[in-house]
Amino acid sequence: MAPNPVIGRFAPSPTGDLHFGSLVAAVGSYLEAKCAGGWWLLRIEDIDPPREVPGSADRIIRDLEHLGMFPDEPVLYQSSRIHSYEDAVKRLMERGLAYPCACSRKDLPASGVYPGTCRNGIPAGKIARSIRLAVDNGDYAFTDRVQGLVEDLPASLTGDFVIRRADGLYAYQLAVVVDDEFQRVTQVVRGADLLESTSRQICLQKALGYKTPAYMHLPVATTEEGKKLGKRFQADPINQQNPAYAVYQALTFLGQRPPSGLSLASLWEWALQHWDSSLIPRCSSILPGKV
Ligand SMILES: [Zn+2]
16 A cells, blocks of 8 residues: 555444445445545444444445445444543543533533533532533634535534543544544545534544544435435335445435446446546535435
8 A cells, every 4th residue: 555545434333224325425435535546444333332223233234245345454343442432531631631521411501512611620519420522712624525614613513522421431523533543544425414523523633633534525315304314214224136226326316427227346347437526416415316
């Protein structure tokens, strides 16, 4: 590999089977990495056991293989990485960049922006529940390759946010940032439903002294009602009887114009030669039928 290789990744949570929305993110991240001569990694984000569906991690991996996508390194499971999240939180606390918080949901304002109640110490008589990152007023703007300039300010969007939850589990934001660094990820290609998380992740990267990868947030598939087409909305799993058609649909959704009727192998060959990210619709959601 080149000294500064492109590394992309697909990082599903095992909360159900692969559906159209996650397939779009898988195909987009795969082609964006492969067409740059890079690697594509797969990470299973299994750090929230109450939300997980038994067997779905294995089914997602198997379905991706069946659709022709094989990761360039062994699959990374976040459940095997808890000690690294622990270390990162410890490091942030030692440097005064994170602090314990005693607030429960009912203590928080309706705006969802944490007012900093415990920043200078836990109020008398209360006990620590979660750990929050002390967010500064810095500028965490970034230019997304599809969505353009994003100027979210974590300080006004969420305020100090939770990195270790009251139930002892590590927050999604923290685990993603620690693992993107660990896996040497240089580009994050995922659904635009995660766009709003990005400024918090950049904030964490800076606090931990990590590099910030390039970001590309793909439009997400929505239902007629405008809801995200995802596991929560019982989106149908990908039809594994016709993998070439599933990949064809994902490519079309992403603005590519593959010839119809190709075999799976020929379709991937076409996609690797013709992938053009400038054709991806510059929006955050699309109704699949309207493509
Ligand atoms: Zn608090």
